[in-house]
Amino acid sequence: MTDTSPVNCGNRLSIDQAEALLEKLETAVQAGGDVVLDGSEVQYSDTAGYQLLISLRKTLETTGNSIQWHAVSDNIREITGYLGLKQAINLPD
Numbered sequence: 001m002t003d004t005s006p007v008n009c010g011n012r013l014s015i016d017q018a019e020a021l022l023e024k025l026e027t028a029v030q031a032g033g034d035v036v037l038d039g040s041e042v043q044y045s046d047t048a049g050y051q052l053l054i055s056l057r058k059t060l061e062t063t064g065n066s067i068q069w070h071a072v073s074d075n076i077r078e079i080t081g082y083l084g085l086k087q088a089i090n091l092p093d
Contacts, residue, residue, distance in 0.1 A: 003033030
C-alpha cells in the first residue's frame with residue numbers, strides 16, 4: 001500500500017494563499033508517497049492555485065507518486081471544468 005500525506009487546501013485555492021499552501025505541499029512531498037488533497041472547503045480558486053497543483057503533480061510524477069483527492073468542492077469542479085484542468089490535477093469524475 002502506498003503511503004499518503006494529507007493536505008487541507010483551506011477555503012481559498014488562490015494566489016493570496018499560495019505561499020502557505022506551498023509550504024504544506026512541500027512538507028507532504030518530503031514525507032513521501034501520494035499527496036491526498038482535501039478540497040472540500042474551497043469556495044474560491046484562481047489560476048495561481050491550479051498552477052501550484054499542476055506543479056505538484058509534475059513533481060510527484062518524478063517519484064512515482066500522484067495527487068489523490070479526499071474531497072472536492074463544487075468550486076473546484078466548476079472552475080477546473082471551465083479551464084480544462086481536471087486531468088492536469090488528477091481530479092476524479
